[in-house]
Amino acid sequence: MAKGFYQYYKDLPSWAKGVVVVGGGVVAYLAVTTIMRKIKQAKETAMAMQEVDSANSELQAEIRSGKKPTINNTIAEAISNGIISASNDCGTDEKLIFSQFDKVNNQADILLLVQVFGLRKKIRCVFSDDPRESFMSAYTPPMSLSAILNSELDTTQLQTLNNKLATKGIKYKF
Numbered sequence: 001m002a003k004g005f006y007q008y009y010k011d012l013p014s015w016a017k018g019v020v021v022v023g024g025g026v027v028a029y030l031a032v033t034t035i036m037r038k039i040k041q042a043k044e045t046a047m048a049m050q051e052v053d054s055a056n057s058e059l060q061a062e063i064r065s066g067k068k069p070t071i072n073n074t075i076a077e078a079i080s081n082g083i084i085s086a087s088n089d090c091g092t093d094e095k096l097i098f099s100q101f102d103k104v105n106n107q108a109d110i111l112l113l114v115q116v117f118g119l120r121k122k123i124r125c126v127f128s129d130d131p132r133e134s135f136m137s138a139y140t141p142p143m144s145l146s147a148i149l150n151s152e153l154d155t156t157q158l159q160t161l162n163n164k165l166a167t168k169g170i171k172y173k174f
Contacts, residue, residue, distance in 0.1 A: 041141050048119050048144035055114035062108040069108040076116035079103055083117070083148065090125035092152040101164060110165065110172045117145040149174045 009020065059069075071079075079100045086096035104110050119142035143151070149158065162173050 045142055048147055051144045051146060052115060052118050055111045059108060059111035059115060062111060067108050069112045070105045071103060071109050073116055075103060076113045079113055080117040084120055084122050087148055087152045088123040094157055101161060105168060107170050110170050114145050119144055146174050
């Protein structure tokens with residue numbers, strides 16, 4: 001059978017042989033880059049899950065030490081949805097993001113928020129240069145709260161957020 005393909009290729013005009021070779025190269029390139037992207041995505045997802053798992057462990061330790069969250073899962077879910085809403089598409093509603101953190105009062109609250117937020121996708125911006133945002137999908141891969149905030153806020157804004165949390169005695173940093 002391979003001899004048949006070779007014979008078929010051999011009988012093609014020279015321009016067609018070029019098309020087959022270039023087309024084969026493009027297919028091979030696309031296959032390799034897709035595989036590499038999937039491997040990188042799996043690694044990033046695993047690292048993001050570590051953040052969520054770590055927040056869960058720290059939250060349990062906070063609760064055991066008598067420091068309970070002042071918000072519940074429903075409020076944490078609403079905060080999470082607000083952050084995603086502020087992050088979707090092109091542009092970021094920084095004021096909405098900052099206002100969501102007004103509802104967080106202590107370390108247990110922020111750990112609960114990280115846990116409830118988990119990994120979420122946001123609607124990507126078609127003009128973004130963020131490598132997590134692919135033209136193959138309307139959404140980003142699943143990202144943790146820290147990853148979303150780091151993709152949406154600049155260094156100064158993150159510092160402002162961290163300072164705002166620190167005034168409430170929250171040690172967690174984004």
